[in-house]
Amino acid sequence: MSRRYVNQLSHGDSVDEAFLVADKQLRANRQGNLYLQIELRDKTGSVGARLWNATEDLARSFEPGDFLRVRGKTQIFQGSLQVILTHIDVLDAGRVEPEDFLPQSSQNVSKLFARLRELLLAMSNPHLRALVECFLIDDEFVAKFTSAPAGIKNHHAYQGGLLEHVVTLLNVADRILDLYPEIDRDLLLTGIFLHDVGKIDELSYDRAFAYTDEGQLVGHLVMGVELLREKVLRTVELTGESFPPELLLRLKHMIVSHHGAYEYGSPKLPMTLEAVALHYLDNLDAKIHTFGREIRDDPSRDSSWTPFQQSLGRRLFKGTPGQAADGDTSDF
Template sequence: MPDRRFVSQLAHNEPVQQVFLASEKLLRPNKNGNLYLQVDLSDRSGSINTRMWNASEDDYKAFENGDFVVVDGATQLFQGTMQLIANRIRRARPDEVCEADFMTLQSADVDRMRARLVEILAKIQTPPLQRLVKAFVDDQSFMDKFCLAPAGMKNHHAYKSGLLEHVVSLMELVLVVAPRYPQLDGDKLLVGAFLHDAAKVDELSYERDIAYTDEGQMLGHMIMAITMVDDKVREAIRKDGMPMPEKLITEIKHMIVSHHGEYEYGSSKLPMTLEAVALHHLDNLDAKLASFTQLIKDCPNADSPWTQYFTQIGRKLYKGAI
């Protein structure tokens, strides 16, 4: 096989013969009734929408979502977006797959961020919040999943260990911002940053491709996180026999259910405390910068200082001087 070209490196009208990770495959009819296969192919640099024309049921069944596949085809620029037209897709043999090609974050990065997460959480001074956080950090199964899970399906940090990267970045923001606003309780804000997306460890499945679990699809991570917090509160009380301030825990839960900031974005409540307002805006800042950075990175317009127009954000993005 030729030397690997990552998704972010692919140019218009470039022949492709290499391994990708397959997800979200569909068999669809075109306007003439002929079937075609649509699938997202990805590596550590991003994903590319792929079509195989005149496909059959056998082509569709030749691999599963989450499989590594070998693809023969060529790229083409269509309406400002790079796509791949496949002539052939088959399941890859183990000896054809280099796992490092599909890891956005390397193990050393993950270990470093995990240590930093624990280091920041150790700064919390409020005793009940210390106890709550300890119940999570001492749960090895939870922490292992927390350090492996993505932060989402598509929008931002949508890769393994993306949740850890997002949360550590957000907590670093809290350490900078909270001291500048004395009216904010920095400990509450740190715990909110830690737990706001914590239930994504169970909302999503991420052994190979990223998908929603049944529970994640039906409940969502904000509702699931409330159950997680309740469980850890009970666990903390069992360990030391001390009560947990109910109003304080309610404020932590409120930050979780309101952190998307608007009803139309999935929050069941609007932010009503200063910490909830701060968490929403800091979370949105980190997510938006990560998302827009990825859009710029994936832009196929290599010779232009501008990206193509993105319908999902209603604008082009300026990449800077070439």
């Protein structure tokens, strides 16, 4: 029998299926009774689940990254689908198909990487092109960069998500840069490539998506600057030419400032044209992806609106159910 994925579940469904544990918390209700709050995941998405009357021994029997066989029933709670569990069993990883559980980019990763190479290796600045080549000839780096997500729960939170995010930004920049001749094209493209490069080691993504110890303690901005410095030294070794100090400084600044505001984790505000452009392009792609996902994945099919999204501070308008937003104005 074929499995049922998260995106096939709806209110009132009985569930008897295997899932990956993305997160687990043992909590107590108002009466002091313990229950388990679990985030279950497969390649199509994740769903929250609760098991009432849990025990500490049961909570210790599995961890994020393990696989569970669960039974229960779905319900809509505060606008979101969740599973009320009646039974769970820990599964041996050898009994499941790993590709069923980690979400992956819907785009062809090989084609995305080919497009990345096409845009970056066409740059005319010899120092930036040599720097990029040092990244692209590093097989270990390429393997990580093409499989890493761009986040754990927010935008592009799936394998290949980082590559997809970066290539989208490169494509947007490639289309609009003729409108902004004052921006250094090669510098912006390189900054786009490098802005989230630290995420390849900030995150773990072989099973459940999580932060590594270094990711928790240091973060991808600092880790990205360290990786850049390492590759610049390698570039100098391979080319025999010094790397321009100001060019390196501008690249470092783009990495550490691309979040755009102190409250969003930027230690510095964008202070160059290329850094400003990177921040707004990055924010645009992240927001469009996040808003689109909330609309697309909303389980309430009969409503014109999503539930209130705490992280976004608003509800989102989906349109009248059954009517496409096709721009038909014939009645006006």
